[in-house]
Amino acid sequence: MAKIRNSVPKGDKTLDIRLTQDGWTRMKEPKKFVNALLLSVPFMIINALISIGTINIFSDISLREFGLTTEGVFITIDLVSLLLIIFLVILHELIHLIFIPNFIKSEKTWIGLTLFGGFVATEEEISKPRFVLITIAPFFIISILTPLLLSVFGALTTTLKCLILLNSMASSVDMLTLLLILKQVPPNSILRNNGSKTYWKCTKVKSQTLEL
Structure with missing residues (x-):
C-alpha cells in the first residue's frame, strides 16, 4: 500500500546510473523546488484566470468577496x-494518488505532508497519458469541474470560491510539470521517478523504410 512519510524521497544515485545504462533519459526540469516555484508563477496566474472564468459562467465573483477593497485588504483567517x-491540501494530493496505477498495492508510492505542503511521489513505471492525467487531475x-x-x-459560496482559487494557484507547479x-x-513513452528526478523511455521504435 502507498506509504505515508514526512519528507520527499531523495532518490538513489546508483539507480540514476542504472537507469541511464538501461536507456532511460532524464527529463530537463528545475533541480530545486524554489526554482520550480518561480518558473510556475505564470501558470499560477493562468490557472487563477481559468477558474475565475469558470466560476463566472454561473456565479458572480468579485475582489470584494475575498476582502480586497479600495479601502485596503481585509482577510480573516480563523x-x-x-x-x-x-x-x-490533503484532497489535492489524494486525487494525484488515486490515479497512480495500483497505488493501493504499490510499495514504491508515498504520500505525505511537509512544511511546504503535501506531496505524492512514486517510482512506478507509468505511461505518458496516465502521467499527464495524474498531473492535471487535481x-x-x-x-474546473467542482465549481x-x-x-x-x-x-458555490465565497469560502468555496476561495478554496477553488487556492487550488488553482497551488496547481501551478503541476502545470509546469505538464x-x-x-x-x-x-508519444508511446513510459516515465518513472527516482526521488525528484524524472526519467522517460520509449516503448516503441519507429519503423524505418530501407531503400535498396
Missing part, C-alpha cells in the same frame, strides 16, 4: 479556515 486549507477536478457542479446546485512532459517526452 481555525476553520486553516482546517479547510489543510483539507484542500486542477481539473477541484478548480461547475456546485453552481448547478447553487452551493509543459515539460509535453515538450520533452515522445
Whole structure:
C-alpha cells in the first residue's frame, strides 16, 4: 500500500546510473523546488484566470468577496479556515494518488505532508497519458469541474470560491510539470521517478523504410 512519510524521497544515485545504462533519459526540469516555484508563477496566474472564468459562467465573483477593497485588504483567517486549507491540501494530493496505477498495492508510492505542503511521489513505471492525467487531475477536478457542479446546485459560496482559487494557484507547479512532459517526452513513452528526478523511455521504435 502507498506509504505515508514526512519528507520527499531523495532518490538513489546508483539507480540514476542504472537507469541511464538501461536507456532511460532524464527529463530537463528545475533541480530545486524554489526554482520550480518561480518558473510556475505564470501558470499560477493562468490557472487563477481559468477558474475565475469558470466560476463566472454561473456565479458572480468579485475582489470584494475575498476582502480586497479600495479601502485596503481585509482577510480573516480563523481555525476553520486553516482546517479547510489543510483539507484542500490533503484532497489535492489524494486525487494525484488515486490515479497512480495500483497505488493501493504499490510499495514504491508515498504520500505525505511537509512544511511546504503535501506531496505524492512514486517510482512506478507509468505511461505518458496516465502521467499527464495524474498531473492535471487535481486542477481539473477541484478548480474546473467542482465549481461547475456546485453552481448547478447553487452551493458555490465565497469560502468555496476561495478554496477553488487556492487550488488553482497551488496547481501551478503541476502545470509546469505538464509543459515539460509535453515538450520533452515522445508519444508511446513510459516515465518513472527516482526521488525528484524524472526519467522517460520509449516503448516503441519507429519503423524505418530501407531503400535498396
